[in-house]
Amino acid sequence: MAKEKLSTLISTAVPLLIENIDTDQIIPARFLKATTREGFGENLFRDWRFDAANQPVRDFVLNNPRYSGKILVTGKNFGCGSSREHAAWAIYDFGFRVVISSFFADIFKNNALNNGLLPLVVSENFLKKCLERVTAEPATPITVDLPNQVVSITGGPSEHFEINPYKKASLINGQDDIDYLLSLRDEIREFDNARQRVAPLP
């Protein structure tokens, strides 16, 4: 999939004040039946956005017109549970490019990075401030400066964040891991043959 490049992003943010959000909430299993990557945004947080009668849940933040933007700010341990990459696709498809939290589940983090979505890890303290500020003043722009690895709340604190240099370059250039792995194909072939001598295939 062609990914949009991500470098510096200035956007308002949507605050989602919940911890341990699992991928079953991000995109419930019954919506995983598509065989393409597109269109999952429609069912992002489906069971929180819509009630049993398919009516929008008024007080859920994504239904609140006060909040919008390309950044989702949320509680720790975001993306735990199932490995479904559909969760990252849904968030991206909905229009988010960055998710800010103090802590991401491992598989989700990889999936996000593989899809041009930045899982941005900040300190607990920064997260708290960010959530408070965005909730109270939804028009506050947040700047994510990926090249310099700095996230700043306009008129508020800023913080340096960590990201693997390879993954950072991938996001900035919009390239994916397969291109790199394919360049190793001959070495891998040799490795495979050597493995088969130690552990023969059935």
Added chain:
Amino acid sequence: MEPKTLFDKIWDAHVVKRADGFPHALFIDRHFIHEVTSPQAFDGLRARGIPVFNTRRTTATADHNVPTKDQHLPIREALSRHQVETLRKNCKEFGVDLYDLGHPYQGIVHIIGPELGLTLPGMTIVCGDSHTSTHGAFGNIAFGIGTSEVEQVLATQCVLQHKPKTMRIEINGQLGRGVVSKDIILYIISKISSSGATGYFVEYAGEAIRGLSMEARMTVCNMSIEMGARGGLIAPDQTTFDYIRGRKFAPQGQAFEQAVETWKALITDPGARYDKVLTFDAADIGPMITYGTNPGMGMCVTDRIPTAKELASLGDTTSFTNSLEYMGLAPGDFLLGKPVDYVFIGSCTNARIEDLRQVARLVKGKKRAESVEVWVVPGSKQVEAQARKEGLDKIFEEAGFELRSPGCSACLGMNEDKVPPGKYCISTSNRNFEGRQGPRSRTFLASPLSAAAAAITGKVTDIRTWMEN
């Protein structure tokens, strides 16, 4: 030579390339795929015009979406049918072995790998499914990946990965009566929380783990992901070798004996360093049950749910309150005696033949409570066939349990098996997330023994006292 952990030994033996600033290119010995997380990966290969790197290292099955009734008929639900048909088409086009519906080897991907001898010690194993950790019970590195990574493995037989940290979890001593491997893992998660092992790969050790059968070890490793770990493994031993011997795709005869000799070296060297070590006493573990909407919210079945005040020290209480509200429970409540509506015995955690035998032994000659519906969904066609051969189907039938055909079923409710809104289900699966078993369903995770007891009594039951009656 520096002493190494088992994890490090296997990992290091599979790194094809370690370039500065890059994640490791890790070679994958065995790749499992299923219908839900593979279609977009095959599309990627098609778009690039490349074949599967080594078809002999990939095995496919249909499990997540499949009906558990009338499996011989075309799948009724159009989207599910389309997904299974897409898998069929892709496997054919790319030359991948598929255990399709109706095949005697079909079943939940994490159940069929071990039972076919495709899962072996010392391997690296991946699947586009978080519970790939199950396979680690054989002493290998097995972890779940996303669809982009499925595409990487299909295209290059490698994934790009950062090496995780290592954690050792030791369970010393012996388990009490009525306490089984599911209780061990629910207990650990309740102690360290659903994110307590994020960033780590876990090695389970200690007397209580050594004493477990292979199937029970798989239950423990299966739920490693529920504490945030990428995977969990257990060093192989005689129990492992005995289980593997004679399995369909395992090395046979002389080759098997040779393999066992190499597998014996798969242990952590004395003095090897882990990034973290946790120790628990088996005697402290009772029959467990979860009360909330993440697997860390578990307790001994005779305990009461903590109050918000007791939890205040942990910081966040909003999620806790929301979770209890969803479950229709109150802080400080006891679950013992709470009526349940559904009992689900199934999933890659607890749907192997031993699980079904345990349930059958407990319910033989008894009848389910009228108020509950009981689904027994075997993990694979082979499990189902074995259960019928042993007459377990008769025992279930007499008890009023329905023995269905294999698949993921109500573990995630992607097919028609859904727990209705607001209903309580005691389930042997691995996740109690909101809506996991169907929109607004409520899940109590427990062992097959506890689930069986609840099926008969119609309520949450302490298996220890119940067994005495």
